[in-house]
Amino acid sequence: MSPTSRYATCAGYEIHYLEWGAPDAPVVIAWHGLARTARDMDELAAHLAPRYRVICPDTIGRGLSQWARAPEAEYCLSFYARIAADLFDQLAIESAHWVGTSMGGAVGTVCASGLFEPQLKGRIRSLLLNDNAPRLADAALERIKAYAGHPPSFGSVRELEAFFRQVYQPYGWLSDSQWRRLTESSTRRLPDGRVTPHYDPAMVQQFTHHTNDYLIWDHYDALDIPVLCLRGVDSDLVLREVTAEMLTRGPGARGQAQVVEVPGCGHAPALNVPEHYALVDGLLARAA
Known part of the structure; x- marks a missing residue:
């Protein structure tokens, strides 16, 4: 099965996305990582497409999507949530499951919380955080900041x-x-x-103008949906002490969160092999 390449205008920008599966099937949003594109989700989307409508966007400033006109203000999670809210409305998505790798997981967290975009509260049915957490390792963030702005x-x-x-x-x-x-x-x-x-090198301004953008415990604590955190066993970004804390607060305190360590991976599992598919399928079945 092949996807259809489409464009939508969200928050005043042309946003590219790939659409897989039947238009009337349950929806999965698959959102890529910081310096990546929607094509990273090809294998997972192809696996899900016989049962789901899978939407894989290119974030603003990445892939075929337009670059920000005000990078210092628009390369941040709150603006990404605004784009996601517009995408939900334009595509007539009432509710969706969310699979997010790295940054894409953070975007899913702030969308599901409804703190930035209240109209999204209750519309995200489950959340898979692929090597992402509400607090990230400072050393790894410094590494990312050092390379991302100078490709x-x-x-x-x-x-x-x-x-x-x-x-x-x-x-x-x-x-x-x-x-x-x-x-x-x-x-x-x-x-x-x-x-x-x-990608637009200016997207690194997320780290210089929004220094705590990825410290999102308040959003995580507001979640009342099934959450699965996949941690690459060798990840330097998601710390074990943080995943342990995730199980004690927010959806974790309510028995809705699960953490699985993925062998043979660091940051972040590619979601391209049967073992990864089974983890995604398990969450979707739990949230059905």
Whole structure:
């Protein structure tokens, strides 16, 4: 099954998304990580598409979506939630399950809480946090801030693929064809003809102008839905002490949260193998 590529205007920006599955099926939103694109969700979406309508957006400033005109104000979780709220309304999505990798998990958390966008409260039925948590490791955030604003450039796509294979090794196993697709769907040409990762470097202003944007315990505590946190066993971003705390407060205190450590991965599991699919399927079944 192949997706349909579509565009919507959300919060005044052209937002690209891929749509998989039947239009009348239950909806899953699959939201990618910080410097990534909707294509990261291809394998998971293909797995879910026979049973679900799967919507995979490119966040503003990533992939084929428009770049922010006011990056210091708009590259932040509250604006991403506004875009998500508009996307729900434009696509006539009454309710949806949410699968979010890294940043995409944080976007799902703040959407499900309803604290930023009250109209979304009660419309997210379950939340899968793929190597994301309400508090992230400071050292890892500093590492991300250091590289995200200065993406490297290369003379060839093959050199860029070698770079991606190195930096995204913590994703776990990917086939050669998956690495090639990850590269080709994450590449843009610069004016001098060199290639670089396909995102707006100004998105790093989320970390300089919104320094505590990923400290979102208040949003997590407001959740009253099933939550599954997948932690890559070697993750440097999601700390075990934080996942333990997740089980004692908010949905964890109500018996709605679960934490699973994913072997062979760091930040973040690629959600592209049967073992990962089974974890997603289990949450969706629990929330049905």
